[in-house]
Amino acid sequence: PIIYVVTPTYRRPEMVAELTRLGQTLTMVKRIHWLVAEDSPACSPVIASLLHRLGLPFTHLATPMPEVYRRERYVPRGVSNRRAALQWVKEEGHDHGVLFFLDDDNAIDVRLFEEMRHTKTVSMWPVGLIGDYTVSSPVVRDGKVVSFYDGWPAGRKFQVDMAGFAVGVGYIKKQKRPTMPYIAGYEEDGFLKSLNLTLKDIEVRANGCTEVLVWHTRTAKNPTRAIRLPPDKHTHDNIRGLV
Ligand code: UGA
Ligand code: MN
Numbered sequence: 001p002i003i004y005v006v007t008p009t010y011r012r013p014e015m016v017a018e019l020t021r022l023g024q025t026l027t028m029v030k031r032i033h034w035l036v037a038e039d040s041p042a043c044s045p046v047i048a049s050l051l052h053r054l055g056l057p058f059t060h061l062a063t064p065m066p067e068v069y070r071r072e073r074y075v076p077r078g079v080s081n082r083r084a085a086l087q088w089v090k091e092e093g094h095d096h097g098v099l100f101f102l103d104d105d106n107a108i109d110v111r112l113f114e115e116m117r118h119t120k121t122v123s124m125w126p127v128g129l130i131g132d133y134t135v136s137s138p139v140v141r142d143g144k145v146v147s148f149y150d151g152w153p154a155g156r157k158f159q160v161d162m163a164g165f166a167v168g169v170g171y172i173k174k175q176k177r178p179t180m181p182y183i184a185g186y187e188e189d190g191f192l193k194s195l196n197l198t199l200k201d202i203e204v205r206a207n208g209c210t211e212v213l214v215w216h217t218r219t220a221k222n223p224t225r226a227i228r229l230p231p232d233k234h235t236h237d238n239i240r241g242l243v
Contacts, residue, residue: 112125133149159189
């Protein structure tokens with residue numbers, strides 16, 4: 001089965017670095033299709049050329065966040081992007097394929113793709129470097145998920161990170177209204193609830209959820225400072241091409 005990897009991204013100084021690192025990891029994986037969904041009114045040429053260079057099957061989408069959500073105190077990041085990609089997968093995706101949300105700043109072991117490749121309903125595994133407990137994981141008993149270990153329960157039925165699960169495309173297509181809510185912190189829970197998922201339907205991966213193969217890494221913000229171009233002409237011309 002093919003894996004549809006959905007990566008939301010947005011313009012900031014780290015964007016190209018993040019997508020280069022992630023994209024080059026993805027070139028090690030067979031049978032994937034990378035959907036890069038930009039929180040922007042138009043596709044950036046710099047991302048388009050990266051995607052062409054990588055040589056992976058890809059789809060590049062422009063999926064801006066509606067202005068109303070940008071003004072909220074807790075902005076629901078990456079939701080317009082994932083919603084558009086979800087729509088694409090419902091229309092274009094193979095029934096035997098698998099959907100996986102992978103944020104642009106996370107770090108992944110390519111072995112995880114083979115863990116998720118055969119997913120019928122929803123498969124789950126632990127995610128490292130997240131929250132107060134440093135790991136978030138389903139709690140497994142007799143091969144089934146019975147609860148969750150997560151530093152931020154927040155009344156969620158499914159206490160998982162975006163990188164902690166994958167979904168069968170055929171299973172998504174069977175649902176009446178699969179969607180992701182514009183509610184910061186509740187995107188995963190809301191999405192999984194919209195799939196009418198129950199704990200006993202979850203497929204356990206990563207050796208009974210005992211191995212960490214993906215990490216919720218975050219990159220320090222690099223401020224976009226005013227570029228100070230050096231005074232002498234040679235250095236000036238040289239540096240101008242980089243910024
Ligand atoms: C966490 C979760 O891992 C996200 O899946 C969730 O969407 C987010 O919180 C949330 O609840 O809002 P976190 O590391 O805190 O993620 O957030 P970011 O990495 O800043 O953003 C998540 C994704 O959305 C990234 O792929 C990022 O590129 C994208 N994003 C972020 C946008 O598309 N637009 C933005 O304005 C900000
Ligand atoms: Mn992040």
